[in-house]
Amino acid sequence: MxxxxxxxxxxxxxxxxxxxxxxxxxxxxxxxxxxxxxxxxxxxxxxxxxxxxxxxxxxxxxxxxxxxxxxxxxxxxxxxxxxxxxxxxxxxxxxxxxxxxxxxxxxxxxxxxxxxxxxxxxxxxxxxxxxxxxxxxxxxxxxxxxxxxxxxxxxxxxxxxxxxxxxxxxxxxxxxxxxxxxxxxxxxxxxxxxxxxxRARLKMQALALKQSEDRYRAMIEWSPEAILVHRQGTLVYANPAAVKLFGAPDAATLLAKKTSDLIHPDDRAAQIERMKSIIRQENIAPFTEARFLTLDGAVIDVQVQGTAIDFDREPAIHVSIHDITERKKLEHEIRQLAFYDALTQLPNRRLLDDRLKQVLSASKRHGSYSALMFLDLDNFKPLNDSHGHVFGDALLIEVAARLKQCVRETDTVARFGGDEFIVLIPELSLLQTESTKQAMDIAEKIRNTLSAPYSLNRQPLAIADLTHQCTVSVGVVVFMGDRTRAQDLLAWADAAMYQAKAEGRNRVHLFQEPAA
The missing domain is CATH 1.20.200 (Fumarase C; Chain A, domain 2)
Structure with a gap:
């Protein structure tokens, strides 16, 4: 056989x-x-x-x-x-x-x-x-x-x-x-x-067992679920669904691989430890999610269930593999729609609220200052009115890209709505004066970066790029986590931004709390 x-x-x-x-x-x-x-x-x-x-x-x-x-x-x-x-x-x-x-x-x-x-x-x-x-x-x-x-x-x-x-x-x-x-x-x-x-009874039992095995084999062979059996990392069985899932030309090609060859490097250690637990018959979760690799190197998201069995009279592990790649993609899309702006791919107001709560909690715990910046483009509306939303959208996408270049990976850049953006800078200095200077330096860097000319071309029939000059007004508030609330910060930064516009636009204004 x-x-x-x-x-x-x-x-x-x-x-x-x-x-x-x-x-x-x-x-x-x-x-x-x-x-x-x-x-x-x-x-x-x-x-x-x-x-x-x-x-x-x-x-x-x-x-x-x-x-x-x-x-x-x-x-x-x-x-x-x-x-x-x-x-x-x-x-x-x-x-x-x-x-x-x-x-x-x-x-x-x-x-x-x-x-x-x-x-x-x-x-x-x-x-x-x-x-x-x-x-x-x-x-x-x-x-x-x-x-x-x-x-x-x-x-x-x-x-x-x-x-x-x-x-x-x-x-x-x-x-x-x-x-x-x-x-x-x-x-x-x-x-x-x-x-x-x-002898007759044993013969009948053997016949019944063979029929049961035949039914089970047929069920496994025709199952849409990918099934592998391996022993100490060596594959000894693969059903047609597994051959198809991993993109192998035939079962023999797939069986020539080691189990470690089919597991994503980042998930390999966890899966090997899980296999050891199955062999030791330890109490573990029946299902787990992991990333596997097809024979051409493509990454697939899977849900895996392993069971210790006897295969050819020797201990082995029976693995059922359910492809959840499409489900993961759908979950990612849903998350993107729920927490990210569809145009700029920046966090939206919902995700900004969560990030702001985290920064307030961390600031209170560590005793450090943070900064919140409210940005509003100065001459965005004339571009939309003169050249349409296609160029307006192109400008917003470019602004988002420039903003991310101006801050750290741990900082948050969010689209607040329309041509308004929020920049959240956590963990500045323990001193207010030093933290204020750091925040103003970052704000000036953002203002200068966004004020550079934009070369826009998002129309398929456009003959030449459209060059547009766009400045920004920035309102800055420096805060400590135990002294304020999230809604107050947004209101203060918004007020500082409008003060910058009132002072002639294309400038940065620092919010100062009124004296008690």
Whole structure:
């Protein structure tokens, strides 16, 4: 199977559950009942047959009595549903009974010796192989002990049975052996049936699992969501949607890349740390946003979800990738419309209010002075009236560009409306006098920059550029954050600007608070 066709689901091992074991035990009950019946009836028949000679050799009743007690005990365990205990007791009890009978009926020449192999085989089927090996070892040791006892004449004096007693003993052993053999055969058939049933069940489970895997693979393959599977930074699977998202000609080309090749450098460290957290199965947010790179280097915004899985029987990470590039663009456009002027791309009044609140808070916290400048173009209206709004808009765009060149990146240049602009200068000096001088120097720089001639051409059919001279009147207020409010600052700067216009335009006027 190719890597790109590998399934994402690993089959689990089919271990027998409690229900299967209970069913197997229940299926043994009929056979166990037959065994108990044999254990109960055989001693009775032996005692009846040996009754004439029991007075001469009462020891012969020990074997049948032991087997009868064993049968009763086994029957009790079965009645209280202790099947395993009944089986184990039955096997051990019969083995002990056979050994006891052999001691008093000829040792190695005893007819019951043939029962041992049947017992070993039966134990292997009913209990387990380990139990059968244990019984085999005990049988071998018992056989050697019986041989040694026979050689050293340690065995009790054997009673010479009559032909009738001998016939009964032989018949009893044959019957018991036959019962055990029949029991072994039936257990073998039962086990074989269970194996066939288990095989059939496993085959059905495997078929169901394969069908489930096929459905899952089809779902993944046809999913519009891009899906990657990687192991330690090496890609091992990519669905068609992922191939399309990253602009790869085929899956093999994409799989030749490392995961780090697909992540934007600024987001790479965070994503690698997230992968480690997924492998460690730590509690992290299910989704995260990041920037990825297509194979041609283009940046795409994505939402990523990672999950630890088994892929080809080894740990891996399944990654679902949702392209949110268009959504991010839309969010940016909405933000631009909400907080920026569409013509000049400068902050609008809404964003200016927020920036002014931040500057007031920082000024109060640090104890430094800041400055607010209100700018109004002096001869903007004649340009609009004479040449139309196209040139007027071109002038405003150029004014915005010049203003940004006159201040720091931390300063704010905003369009207040029409031909009015605001410049916000935070964090000047801790001294008012020095801060006022810094603010006036910046204002003069702005006035001189904006007073330079403008070369305007925004009409497609225009033959030559339009040169326009435009000055500006600037009102300046220097403030400390704990001594004023935002609306007061705007009002004071506006008043200072109108004072500059009243003084002849093209000048800077500093607002002075009236004496208390």
């Amino acid at each position: 190719k890597k790109n066709d590998a399934t994402l689901i690993e089959p689990s091992s089919a271990a027998p559950n409690a229900s299967d074991l209970l069913q197997a035990q229940q299926s043994l009950l009929p056979l166990l009942r037959y065994l108990v019946a044999a254990l109960l009836l055989t001693p009775i028949l032996i005692v009846l047959a040996l009754r004439p000679v029991l007075t001469h050799a009462p020891v012969n009743i020990l074997g049948p009595s032991a087997i009868f007690v064993l049968g009763l005990t086994t029957w009790y365990l079965i009645s209280v549903h202790k099947i395993n205990a009944a089986i184990e007791l039955g096997m051990v009890g019969i083995w002990l009974a056979v050994t006891g009978i052999a001691i008093f009926t000829g040792a190695l020449q005893s007819p019951v010796m043939v029962v041992y192999p049947v017992m070993i085989l039966l134990t292997g089927w009913l209990v387990n192989v380990r139990y059968a090996k244990l019984m085999t070892g005990l049988t071998v040791v018992t056989t050697l002990v019986l041989w040694l006892a026979e050689q050293r004449q340690w065995l009790p004096v054997q009673f010479a049975p009559s032909a009738a007693v001998y016939a009964v003993n032989q018949t009893s052993v044959v019957v018991l052996s036959e019962v055990l053999i029949v029991f072994v055969v039936r257990v073998f058939k039962l086990r074989l049936k269970q194996l066939y049933e288990t």
